[in-house]
Amino acid sequence: MEFDVHEFATRLRLLMDEKNDTVYSLGDSVYLSPGTISKLLNEKLDNPRRRTIESIAIHYQVNPVWLMGLDVERNIDLDRFVKVAILNDARNKRDIEGYEYVRESLHIDFCFHVKDDSMVNARILTNDLIYVRRQSDVESGEIAVVAIDGEVLLKRIYKTNGLFVLKSDNLSNQDERVFTKKEIRAIEILGKVIMFRSMAR
Template sequence: MEIGSYLKELRLKNNLTTKQVELKTGISNSYISLIERNKRKPSAGILNKLAKAYQVKPEDLLYLMGYLPPIKAKDDFKQIPIYNIISTGKPSFISENIEGYSPIPPGLETLPMKDLFAIRVKDKSMIGKRIEEGDIVIIRRQSDVSNGTIAIISLNNEITIKEVVKQNKYIILQSTNLDHPPILVKKTDNFNIVGKVEWVMHKF
């Protein structure tokens, strides 16, 4: 889920039309529609106004959009670790290299805490899916994913983010950046799926 989809959920939860939000905030209903369709990135000022209209904490929206830095100390049970590894590393990275903590994004609160963690992206292989270097992705730990899922994978002790494409008996790790060609997983490869990408927090 992206921030626009979440903002739309908040609006509907408050039983508001885009026109009513315009009257409350001064933000045009057409611009609100563009934000909700992820066609525009809301500024910090707009997020503050929307937070007031939707009765949520402004800092929650600001963090999800990348306007606030990761929390440096784990001060409540609703935070998950952010790991600063993606391009290279060992599968044991999950227990080390913590750079901070992230609140659990909306919609994931019901998942077990032990199944969630975050990674700061260190490569540009998925820019076609609007996942860019410096973004934070929230991962749900699982050892398998369905065809076409964007996942964190370990291939020969290197950690990266790819779309997992399953064709017949083959697995192809697909990028959306032409500078990163597809990778066919061979039987001799040390390949593991670490988890599924559930949320993307963009860096600005």
Template sequence: MTETDVKAIFSANFKRLRVEKKMEQKDVADALGVSSSIVSDWEKGNKMPRAGALQKISVLFNVPQHELLIERGVPYSTFKEMINLPVVGRISCGNGSIAYEEIEGYESTPKEWLHGGDHFYLRAKGDSMTGARIFEGDLLLIRKQGEVENGEIAAVLIGDEAYLKRVYRNGETLILQSENPNYPPIFCPPAEAKIIGRLKKIVVEV
């Protein structure tokens, strides 16, 4: 990964977190004790904050420092080869209400995100996965597969309803765990639930 890629990743995360906090660039600048032009350069991907500033940003936005550098919604211009993938309905992160066969459209996607296998997108709905920083409207890149490791986040179909949950197995029981304490886990036998894919990447809606 090049320095340009790192700047692009940080700038996308920085803007997303600022918008989530409902802060203007000047508000962030005042809170961090820097100029508005510095904040603008960070958000445009022109500069990276130094270690001390990065720590202050993580405290301000209440996220671990490493989350500022995790690839979530990097500008596509930094990638060379793109592929169109279907956006398949809207997956429910709350009560689960949308079947996944309905195609809404197609999303241009960097091929290097895929590393083999078949992929598609679902769109997050609800607030049951906010602890995993998955929010209403986010695009969820899903790798098609019928099994996942314990603790991985997966798209699971129960009847005609699609859910995005963290998946655990306890003997023959499948446990679908939310990332929000307001939502209890869902217990179901494997015969009643079909894992349709593993969450590969989150493309943030800003």
């Protein structure tokens, strides 16, 4: 889909003016840095991520395609989106940092900010926002949020030869934890990572 960097910047500035937003207030609301907002306004970012556009559009309740510069209806049907909590602690549904609007069809149950660099080689960095579907099991090779001994971790899970292996995707810190069938009870899978949003933009 065509992206008009000039029209996007013009429409974004219009929306910010209507809401008296600054690069700081908008950045706080959609979890983007003020520098990223400035680049968008000054037409210095000609290929923003889809999630960046969608988050800004939902914040202002406008059609993301309209925001991209196309000649379509400005308004958005929020019925297609659901409000999802951003949790400080993935184990505690009441420990809420904020909220995200996500497409209902994605079946996202909660979000939270990554606390470490264990998934850096999967392009998931510290403070990135991950979107999680609650489920008690995942397929081998998938990334999951797990709780072990009171600690919440982001790990890729492998199931092989009767063993349950939790691995980091970080070549400089290849943390690997191996559990036998008897030890698996010590692990609680909190959910599967469906997608993430980089905070670098």
